[in-house]
Amino acid sequence: MNTQWLEFTSLIKEHYKKDFVPLHEPTFNSKELEYVTECIETGWISSVGAYVTRFEEDLARFTGVKRAVAVMNGTAALHIALKVAGVQENEEVFMPSLTFIATANAASYLGAVPHFLDVSEKTLGLDPQKLEAHILAIGEVKRNQLFNKETGRVIRAVVPMHTFGHSVELEELQLICEKYHLVLVEDAAESLGSYYKGKHTGSFGKISALSFNGNKIITTGGGGAILTDDEELANYAKHITTTAKVPHRWEYEHDEIGYNYRLPNINAALGCAQLEKMPEFIEEKRKLTAFYEELIAPLEGVMLFKEPEHSTSNYWLQTLMLDDSLKRDEVLTFLNENGVMSRPIWTPMHELKLYAQMPKADLSTTGRLNQKIINIPSTPVKEV
Numbered sequence: 001m002n003t004q005w006l007e008f009t010s011l012i013k014e015h016y017k018k019d020f021v022p023l024h025e026p027t028f029n030s031k032e033l034e035y036v037t038e039c040i041e042t043g044w045i046s047s048v049g050a051y052v053t054r055f056e057e058d059l060a061r062f063t064g065v066k067r068a069v070a071v072m073n074g075t076a077a078l079h080i081a082l083k084v085a086g087v088q089e090n091e092e093v094f095m096p097s098l099t100f101i102a103t104a105n106a107a108s109y110l111g112a113v114p115h116f117l118d119v120s121e122k123t124l125g126l127d128p129q130k131l132e133a134h135i136l137a138i139g140e141v142k143r144n145q146l147f148n149k150e151t152g153r154v155i156r157a158v159v160p161m162h163t164f165g166h167s168v169e170l171e172e173l174q175l176i177c178e179k180y181h182l183v184l185v186e187d188a189a190e191s192l193g194s195y196y197k198g199k200h201t202g203s204f205g206k207i208s209a210l211s212f213n214g215n216k217i218i219t220t221g222g223g224g225a226i227l228t229d230d231e232e233l234a235n236y237a238k239h240i241t242t243t244a245k246v247p248h249r250w251e252y253e254h255d256e257i258g259y260n261y262r263l264p265n266i267n268a269a270l271g272c273a274q275l276e277k278m279p280e281f282i283e284e285k286r287k288l289t290a291f292y293e294e295l296i297a298p299l300e301g302v303m304l305f306k307e308p309e310h311s312t313s314n315y316w317l318q319t320l321m322l323d324d325s326l327k328r329d330e331v332l333t334f335l336n337e338n339g340v341m342s343r344p345i346w347t348p349m350h351e352l353k354l355y356a357q358m359p360k361a362d363l364s365t366t367g368r369l370n371q372k373i374i375n376i377p378s379t380p381v382k383e384v
Ligand SMILES: *Cc1c(COP(=O)(O)O)cnc(C)c1O
Pocket: 073, 074, 075, 076, 078, 099, 100, 102, 103, 161, 187, 189, 190, 210, 211, 212, 213, 223, 224
């Protein structure tokens, strides 16, 4: 690491006016305070309330889907999305190995088996060509269902994930899903405000999941949502995330084993205020991309990852791509020691002990990318 890299860290700290720049912080102002204060003053802080309904309506409008169901986190959203999409015990679910563990865990909660696929260098998400080649190698369609010839199990769904906000090739995946009787369920946890061919990510699948964790583009503290155009699925998702209680003025009747996955009103209040500011957040994120692009120009062996073709990204996390002349861990050590928080991408799922035995495709791109990717500070810069 040389003086150019030292200059790089100084300019970032100067930009943020901080000695240590975190990876991603929430951005709040008086709106959040106003809405949350209203919850406290009226006592409407818990599992029902006007902000929950409003947040669901605002989210549906923003993403262009018919319905949004708010839940307590993105993992719960994925769990229920997969369940109502029809994923059952002992079925397989295609997903990228390069993802946050929630994607794989959500399938596991249903007794289903994650089946790991490779990603594309262009999008950092599922590679449709490699997916189809893998299906042709191991799959067999019988009675309108896709079977894995090697395990005998039904493969029910495909869960693409839009890494750091960059959309995967959704139309190509839709075609593959139709051809091979797979259900498309999008893990859009990182891609609120990202579009593919002008249409919001999360609106291509039969159903999809969002996250509003503290580090995401907008936050409710903790929170998530399920998106779908299917009213019936939305109603069912709402029902089972709210203890499957049959509506009645006083009787406690529950018609199946439901979940208490509700998003409290006080968290939804935060979400409403945050969602109002999405246009500004995105604008600031894109300015930050331009800023970093200038900043890395003098550095050798590194590129800034840019949105792929047909994708308009929210640039949730800014991403450096290192070439072979740089060692990932050396760069990470240098940046973190010089006040610029930076992180590698997740350990691929198939490299985790608990998921090492799961079925998988060729994962050569995943293996290679894993050692090249570094995320750098991505908070939209506040107006001073
Ligand atoms: C954040 C995230 C989730 C959901 O996370 P929660 O912390 O449960 O809200 C799921 N998948 C991916 C890819 C994520 O980044």
